[in-house]
Amino acid sequence: MKIRLRVTAAAMAAGPLAFGLAGCGETGQPSGPSGPATGKGGMKIGLLLPDNHTPRWETFDRPLIEKKIKELCGNCTVEYANAEGDVATQQHQVDAMISRGVDVLVLSSVDATSSASSVEEAKEANIPVVSYDHLSRGPISGYVSFDGRQVGRLQAHALLEAMGREAANGGQIVMMNGDPSDPNTVQFKKGALSVLKGKVRIGKAYDTVGWRPENANVNMSGAIAALGADSIDGVYAANDGLARGVISALKAAKIKPLPPVTGQDAELAAVQRIVSGEQYMTVYKPFRPEADAAAEMAVALGRGEKLDRIATSKVSGPSGENVPAVLLTPVSATLAHIKDTVVKDGMYTIKQICTDKYKAACDRAGLTP
Known part of the structure; x- marks a missing residue:
């Protein structure tokens, strides 16, 4: 009592x-x-x-x-x-x-x-x-x-795959990590670095307080200013919210084509960005x-x-x-895996993903009801 x-x-x-x-x-x-x-x-x-x-x-x-x-x-x-x-x-x-x-x-x-x-x-x-x-x-x-380290490894492997020749030539990336107070952030980062170290140059790395997209946006804008718009070959974003902030900054800087950007959580908006080509992958949990x-x-x-x-x-x-x-066990989800992951498991329907804004992109990707 x-x-x-x-x-x-x-x-x-x-x-x-x-x-x-x-x-x-x-x-x-x-x-x-x-x-x-x-x-x-x-x-x-x-x-x-x-x-x-x-x-x-x-x-x-x-x-x-x-x-x-x-x-x-x-x-x-x-x-x-x-x-x-x-x-x-x-x-x-x-x-x-x-x-x-x-x-x-x-x-x-x-x-x-x-x-x-x-x-x-x-x-x-x-x-x-x-x-x-x-x-x-x-x-x-x-x-x-x-498994947090596996999440980071999946993101890193996907990023290297998407970078292709740039990765083979030791290209430069930006790392947009999660909140430093979150133990998951440490695991994601360790997993990613175990794959990325020695393969690419990490031009800038940030810890994103609160996992907030707006903080990622500010940090990415700073990275673009410091490194140059043409020198960023890929972005490791620890989750889909950070990916959203990163992509917004890249688009504001008028960078075309966008470098590959990773993510995590398979948010609906992130899946739609993958369909449209703005985000390369997400980790489906x-x-x-x-x-x-x-x-x-x-x-x-x-x-x-x-x-x-x-x-x-x-x-x-x-x-x-x-x-x-x-x-x-987490799963890597690129455009090729949308049907076999989030759609197959009933997380989203094709109709939810392929709204009018994304219909043409869905058609090109073969995402039809």
């Missing part, structure tokens, strides 16, 4: 915002009841996602996780909150969910280091935490994501198996079960402990 009272006091000190955000989506409306869960297996699971400027979180991850939880546990409820890219907001949301008595937290952290205190609070309240997509600091109970694994972990932990049946891998936690993990 003392633990519950201490956490409640912390949430109250954070102000009304902490309670208002718990269980709320973008609209601020509750996404789950505030009363105690009832019935066999009727637990409350908190779901906290990091931002709303990356489309995947609201479009795929949230609904898929909520759906799987309901399939596994009909009496379970999901308390949802999106931090909108703000560390303090997410900390308040965790406090509020603890005070409301959730049984398990599924957390995709805004900042892995800053999340450590929140994860520690959850542990003190006997609430296990599943770290989702981003490896959070602190005493997490499980981790679900994709099937969201359903990732979401399903997180839901399975959360329900199992809420029932007091071990994760051995679900988690077949281990990752090293911040204190060196072995954390049960599900590490999934």
Whole structure:
């Protein structure tokens, strides 16, 4: 009881915002009841996602996780909150969910280091935490994501392939890495550099705070000014949002043809850029198996079960402990793979991709309903 009272006091000190955000989506409306869960297996699971400027979180991850939880546990409820890219907001949301008595937290952290205190609070309240997509600091109970180094390797191999002769001649690239506070960024970068080093010259490399496309745009404009518009043979962009910012800067500088640009997450806009020839590739990470694994972990932990049946891998936690993990395999998706990846898996339909703006490009690519 003392633990519950201490956490409640912390949430109250954070102000009304902490309670208002718990269980709320973008609209601020509750996404789950505030009363105690009832019935066999009727637990409350908190779901906290990091931002709303990356489309995947609201479009795929949230609904898929909520759906799987309901399939596994009909009496379970999901308390949802999106931090909108703000560390303090997410900390308040965790406090509020603890005070409301959730049984398990599924957390995709805004900042892995800053999340450590929140994860520690959850542990003190006997609430296990599943770290989702981003490896959070602190005493997490499980981790679900994709092999980050393999993501970087796929991006780098695709970039070299697209550069062709320029790569063979030691061409010059710009690296637009992700947020330096995100452990995934480190893994993506290590994977990419293991392929790129010794093959191409890295003219400029940037860490992009907040994974924000506008920051990538500013950085790319700086790279163009420093290196020259005609001397950039390719761009490693760590995800599709950064690719969007990069391509906008390249187009503003009137660079034609555009150098190949990588990406990640298979956002609809990125798939359309691949169809139109503005972006060379994206890394497709099937969201359903990732979401399903997180839901399975959360329900199992809420029932007091071990994760051995679900988690077949281990990752090293911040204190060196072995954390049960599900590490999934990413897929490289260029124009030739659109049908066999995002369309085949039902992520998007041809109709969604091939709007009027992209119809001619789709026709040339053989993307027809």
